[in-house]
Amino acid sequence: MASGRRIGAPDAKNRAVLLDAAEELILEEGYAAVSSRRVADRAGLKPQLVHYYFRTMDDLFLEVFRRRAEQGLAAQAQVLASPQPLRALWEFSTDRTGNAFTLEFAALANHRKAMRAEMSLYSERFRMQQAEAFATILARHATAPDELTPLVMSVIITSLSRIFSLEETLGFNTGHAETIALVEKFLSQYEGGPQPDKS
Amino acid sequence: MASGRRIGAPDAKNRAVLLDAAEELILEEGYAAVSSRRVADRAGLKPQLVHYYFRTMDDLFLEVFRRRAEQGLAAQAQVLASPQPLRALWEFSTDRTGNAFTLEFAALANHRKAMRAEMSLYSERFRMQQAEAFATILARHATAPDELTPLVMSVIITSLSRIFSLEETLGFNTGHAETIALVEKFLSQYEGGPQPDKS
DNA sequence: GTCTATAATCAGATAGAC
């Protein structure tokens, strides 16, 4: 028995309201600005409720992360089912909001063991999901050099798009246009030119 | 006149002591854990002194950033003077400590205007310094495709090494070995194999 | 030029009321 304190039901309505409020705050002001008081204010609830539904603030952060990560995995699965999965992933990985979250959680994970473990786990799942989708594409292209495995493509695409997104958020984009042109050339080589989305 | 409050001399000894303490704390526990009390404790000084030498905590962060950034630019200039600048930059950009700082400051910059402006400025200087050094290398290689400009090389090398460093800090390295092998091949193509450093 | 006493506010967490 770790503690006699009781905790709210996982499906309680106010629990979700608090998660939403915390998520918004993380995005708008960063994880460091997220306190029980501010979360509660935004949710229209009393601050003590944060500690009723989440044992500690770190628990709250973990739950927000898990929720976003699961949504992200589902969204990425959709994206990878596109007829041009490389191109689709490139667009997907450039998403500003998604990358803003990743930055916040990475900063948190850097100093909190539980968050680090969780992020590592989900990073693996994201990357493997990408690699599996790319394996199909590359099988069709005998021209691909041996070194360009699905995993390598996944690493390069997400690394570049993440840094681009981050730097653009900082208001800095030197060298982006030229590099995007190179990526574009690469994408066209493996999937053909950009096709208008019919969905 | 913004405020009647006085501020400590820029070259005062305790000012540097506080900067050192803040820098250590940012690295070890993250910017969110940096308070005037904790900085002062580590420096062996009274908390109020932080506000004597730095008007606000944000000013302190800004000063820590500037100091590191200037040191970084000097270090990078040395590195780029190497006989194998591409290879040297690749090693340099993989530095864990440097990337940990960048992560913290990026998270801060995401929500603070002054920090964002400062980071943008220095990012530009780092990138241009790299691109200028690479221009010399690429001039010797008529085999380089047109798209692979010095700026593009700079973007790709730093993007990959940053993400690698970050992911490894999280304890996650899926796909790294394969991608590094590809980078290695690329480096050898432009600069020859790894040479033992004689310095 | 250097430092401190003090103000005003906010923080996470828990025991206990409904």
Place this chain on the structure above:
DNA sequence: GTCTATCTGATTATAGAC
């Protein structure tokens, strides 16, 4: 199962003492 009164301590910042 849901919520609140309350404790204890930390936070930034300033006005004023040396």
